[in-house]
Amino acid sequence: MNALVxxxxxxxxxxxxxLAVVLAVLPWALGGLFENGNSWLRxxxxxxxxxxxxxxxxxxxxxxxxxxxxxxxxxAVGAYLFAILNSPHLQAVLPAWLxxxxxxxxxxxxxxxxxxxxxxxxxxxxxxxxxxxAIVTLGFGEIVRIxxxxxxxxxxxxxxxxxxxxxxxVQIAGYDFGRPIEFLGLTFEKIHLYYYLILAFCxxxxxxxxxxxxxRIGRAWVAxxxxxxxxxxxxxxxxxxxxxAFAMGASFGGVSGALFASFQGFVSPESFVLMESVMVLCMVxxxxxxxxxxxxxxxxxxxxxxxxxxxxxxxxQMAIAGKKVVDPENLRMLIFGLAMIIIxxxxxxxxxxxxxxxxxxxxxxxxxxxxxxxSLQDAERNHD
Amino acid sequence: xxxxxxQIINGLVVGSIYALIALGYTMVYGIMxxxxxxxxxxxxxxxxxxxxxxxxLVGAGVQLPGPALLxxxxxxxxxxxxxxxxxxxxxxxxxxRKAPRLAPLITAIGVSIVLQQAAMLIWGRNYRPFPPIxxxxxxxxxxAAITDLQIAIIVLALLLMGGLFFLIEKxxxxxxxxxxxxxxxxxxxxxxxxxxxxxxxxVIGSALGAMAGVMVAANYDQAHAYMGFMIGLKAxxxxxxxxxxxxxxxxxxxxLLGIIESLGSGYLGDLTGGVLGSNYKDIFAFVVxxxxxxxxxxxxxxxxxxxxx
Numbered sequence: 177m178n179a180l181v182x183x184x185x186x187x188x189x190x191x192x193x194x195l196a197v198v199l200a201v202l203p204w205a206l207g208g209l210f211e212n213g214n215s216w217l218r219x220x221x222x223x224x225x226x227x228x229x230x231x232x233x234x235x236x237x238x239x240x241x242x243x244x245x246x247x248x249x250x251x252a253v254g255a256y257l258f259a260i261l262n263s264p265h266l267q268a269v270l271p272a273w274l275x276x277x278x279x280x281x282x283x284x285x286x287x288x289x290x291x292x293x294x295x296x297x298x299x300x301x302x303x304x305x306x307x308x309x310a311i312v313t314l315g316f317g318e319i320v321r322i323x324x325x326x327x328x329x330x331x332x333x334x335x336x337x338x339x340x341x342x343x344x345x346v347q348i349a350g351y352d353f354g355r356p357i358e359f360l361g362l363t364f365e366k367i368h369l370y371y372y373l374i375l376a377f378c379x380x381x382x383x384x385x386x387x388x389x390x391x392r393i394g395r396a397w398v399a400x401x402x403x404x405x406x407x408x409x410x411x412x413x414x415x416x417x418x419x420x421a422f423a424m425g426a427s428f429g430g431v432s433g434a435l436f437a438s439f440q441g442f443v444s445p446e447s448f449v450l451m452e453s454v455m456v457l458c459m460v461x462x463x464x465x466x467x468x469x470x471x472x473x474x475x476x477x478x479x480x481x482x483x484x485x486x487x488x489x490x491x492x493q494m495a496i497a498g499k500k501v502v503d504p505e506n507l508r509m510l511i512f513g514l515a516m517i518i519i520x521x522x523x524x525x526x527x528x529x530x531x532x533x534x535x536x537x538x539x540x541x542x543x544x545x546x547x548x549x550x551s552l553q554d555a556e557r558n559h560d
Numbered sequence: 561x562x563x564x565x566x567q568i569i570n571g572l573v574v575g576s577i578y579a580l581i582a583l584g585y586t587m588v589y590g591i592m593x594x595x596x597x598x599x600x601x602x603x604x605x606x607x608x609x610x611x612x613x614x615x616x617l618v619g620a621g622v623q624l625p626g627p628a629l630l631x632x633x634x635x636x637x638x639x640x641x642x643x644x645x646x647x648x649x650x651x652x653x654x655x656x657r658k659a660p661r662l663a664p665l666i667t668a669i670g671v672s673i674v675l676q677q678a679a680m681l682i683w684g685r686n687y688r689p690f691p692p693i694x695x696x697x698x699x700x701x702x703x704a705a706i707t708d709l710q711i712a713i714i715v716l717a718l719l720l721m722g723g724l725f726f727l728i729e730k731x732x733x734x735x736x737x738x739x740x741x742x743x744x745x746x747x748x749x750x751x752x753x754x755x756x757x758x759x760x761x762x763v764i765g766s767a768l769g770a771m772a773g774v775m776v777a778a779n780y781d782q783a784h785a786y787m788g789f790m791i792g793l794k795a796x797x798x799x800x801x802x803x804x805x806x807x808x809x810x811x812x813x814x815x816l817l818g819i820i821e822s823l824g825s826g827y828l829g830d831l832t833g834g835v836l837g838s839n840y841k842d843i844f845a846f847v848v849x850x851x852x853x854x855x856x857x858x859x860x861x862x863x864x865x866x867x868x869x
Contacts, residue, residue: 243662300854306661307595311800312853315846318793322843450793454669461666506680513673517652520667524659 199375203368216483217367221439223479224374225432230459230475231385231468232428237457238466238530239394240421241401243310245453246297246317250426252324252448253293254286254433259340259443260333261285279348283377283431290430291423298422302415317453324445339444346373346438353438370439377435381428385468388424397421398466455479462519464526473528481515482508562703567826568819569701573710573779575818576717580772581795582802582810583724584765590741590805591761593661597668598648599769600792601675602641604785606770607777608683609637614691626693630774637770644675645766646759654755672788679785687782694778713775720768721811727764728807737761741805790842794821797845801852803862812861820844 202220207213229251236244260266261282267275277285301312328336345354345366353369364372388394396417399407408414437443455478463474485508493501519527581603588596610633617629624632652667697708728734739747740757748754776791777783798817802809825841852859 300850304853304857307593308853308857310595310665311796312850314793315797315849318846319843319850322840322846326839450789458666458669461662465662502681503685506677510674510677510681513670513677516670517667517674520659520663520670521652521655524656524663 203371204362214365214367217371219480219483221367221371221374223476224371224378225436225439226456226459226479227472227475228374228378228381228432228435229429229456230463230471231381232425232432233456234385234425234460234466234468234471235388235397235428236421236425237460238471239389239397239401240418241397242418242421243306244313244422244425245310245450245457246313246315246320247425247429247456248448248450248453249297249317249320250290250293250429251433251436251452252320252445253290253426254430255437255443255447256324256334256340256433257286257289257430258282258434258437259343262344262438263340263342265335265340265342266333276344279346283434286430286434287427288430290433291427293430294422294424294426295419297426298419302418314450314453317448317450321445321448321450324448334445337445339442339446341442343437343441343443345441346370348373370435374435374439377431381431382468382472389468393417393420458516462516462526464529467526467528467530470526470528470530474526477527482512485511563826564823565702565704567822569704569706569710571819571822572815573713573818574822575798575815576714577772577775577779577814578791578795578798578818579811579814580717580720580768580775581791582799582814583721583807584769585792585796586799586802586804586807586810587737587761587765589799590807591737591744591758592653592657594653594664595668595796596648596653596762596765597665597792598652598671598675599765600788600790600795601672601679602644602766602788603769603773603776603791603795604783604788605644605675605679606637606641606766606773607783607787608679608688608773608785609640610634610770610774611688611690611777611783612683613637614693618691618693626695629691629693630778634771634774637774638767641766641770641773642763645762645769649759649762654758676785676788683785685785687784688777690777690781690783709778713779716771717775720771724764724768724807733757733760794845797849800849800859803859806859806861809859809861813859816860817845817848820848 203213203217206216206220210216229247232250233244233247236242236247261270261274262276297313297316301309304312324334325337327334328338334340345352347353351357351369353373354366356366357364357369396407396412399410399412400414400417404414436447440447459474459478460471461474462478463472464470486504489504489507493499493504581599584599584602585596588594588599610630613633613636614629617624617632622629648671652671653664656664656667695708698705699707699711726734728737736747736752736757737760739750739752740754744754747757772795773783773788776787794817795814798813799810800813801817802811802813804810821841821844824844828840
């Protein structure tokens with residue numbers, strides 16, 4: 177038994193090392209394999225941001241079982257905070273100590289401010305569960321977006337639908353990520369530098385997620401998800417623990433939003449529509465709620481598939497019909513929607529579900545199987 | 561004063577459209593506890609098919625009075641929407657009745673993306689103008705203007721809602737629907753074919769949605785492949801406001817939301833001294849939604865239900 181555990185850990189270490197090497201050389205491999213390697217690397221950068229978002233939402237939805245349809249609002253809060261403090265837009269009015277804060281201070285601020293928004297949303301809605309909570313959070317997300325769109329009057333805070341541009345690139349230890357850096361004979365362009373930066377944050381968030389999962393708080397979240405009344409009876413302060421889930425999930429969103437703003441150099445309300453919240457939720461559910469590798473897989477699939485289709489659909493159309501018959505952008509989203517439906521029909525528990533969820537849906541013992549059967553279907557079968 | 565009356569009239573027109581769409585959401589939720597996110601797209605497709613049909617008829621040189629043309633368009637659009645509603649339920653929801661609650665929600669979102677993009681492929685990304693076939697005579701009542709079209713929308717919506725009330729309260733089908741919403745298991749034991757009832761719910765809701773879509777297009781003189789999304793959200797808010805699952809609640813919620821929105825966008829500028837303008841129009845639906853859900857989660861007319869996970 178002991179040997180087995182040790183072998184497993186050794187295997188894991190080897191796997192992790194291989195993964196680390198692959199991730200380290202990925203930008204150069206992409207650059208070498210494809211002529212448009214940089215646009216692929218850009219897609220990978222965004223995929224990493226989405227992984228961070230999906231892991232944040234996974235805390236709220238996957239662990240605590242609170243369905244949040246307005247999650248992108250926290251991403252927006254992080255992004256706008258970074259944009260306002262790090263662009264010429266509001267420099268005239270900002271106090272000196274607030275403008276251009278050091279990078280790490282900025283990241284902590286993004287996490288804290290987004291976390292406060294999470295608590296603001298969470299505290300009045302704690303009583304609600306399931307669909308009702310989903311609807312309230314959806315409304316919250318839309319309200320944040322409408323304000324971003326309209327807060328250019330009477331005081332111009334968000335610059336309205338035009339958004340804020342000229343956002344500074346990240347500066348760490350005197351290095352400006354906006355300019356190529358020569359290191360070990362390699363030229364690191366902006367896109368490479370951001371890849372490693374976002375990757376580092378992504379790793380940090382994965383680490384925090386794993387640690388949270390097995391912590392006291394993580395177990396309290398799962399207890400609430402499974403049976404709130406029982407969890408309360410066992411002495412869990414459900415109110416505080418739920419608030420904590422909202423705050424933690426939101427702060428993950430805030431950090432990725434800040435990274436997004438400086439990577440793009442530009443933010444506008446268009447990036448934070450309801451569809452984005454829905455996409456992140458799809459990542460979590462398609463991948464497998466509550467299971468970290470599953471969520472990561474979901475985020476990669478959902479964010480990369482449309483990019484892949486972009487490169488496949490046009491050549492395919494040219495080959496078959498000799499011209500562009502339909503708009504590739506529409507076709508891409510159409511296929512994406514179909515894929516969502518099909519995956520859910522085939523594997524409603526997600527592609528890589530957590531062990532607990534798999535057990536719930538595919539019970540091994542007959543006794544549980546009987547209990548789990550839905551009454552509606554049961555009645556139907558007896559009748560027909 | 562006449563501005564107030566004008567806003568009330570506008571609110572009633574928009575509100576009765578919201579109410580019609582809200583009925584589709586609320587009936588499905590009442591029976592299956594499912595938010596049918598694809599319903600807004602059904603509304604949009606109803607509008608698009610009608611416009612296309614009218615244009616085809618006019619293009620073919622058919623000489624008919626405006627309302628007859630509209631009726632012909634509707635006779636095409638309603639069956640299309642009904643068929644779509646029926647197929648959506650069969651393909652995307654029925655296989656998932658046993659699955660975790662989130663799975664049908666995701667397929668609903670998938671269906672709504674598919675329908676939206678299919679509409680984009682068929683009708684393109686431009687606004688489709690509503691053909692100018694309807695008389696647009698303006699009446700002045702107490703200083704406020706109301707057009708024939710607006711009167712027709714309110715009257716037709718009321719008739720449809722009345723018809724639905726009759727169907728649900730007085731007919732055998734309606735009784736079966738109520739029974740299924742109460743307890744599908746027992747309904748089944750009483751000889752109700754639950755599957756058929758659920759299909760009928762989708763079909764009826766889609767037919768109402770298609771008509772509402774035509775009303776939206778006629779009222780704003782245009783339709784667009786993306787229009788289903790916002791109108792669906794608003795109608796859904798109306799359903800929640802009234803108490804989701806409650807038919808009367810959906811009607812009340814729709815009318816209330818229409819009036820709140822109309823008065824709100826009409827007066828917000830004056831009340832805040834021009835700081836917040838009518839560009840905040842869309843915010844009312846969501847603010848109302850949050851306030852209602854926080855203080856009375858079951859909605860205005862909904863019964864207080866035990867907590868649903």
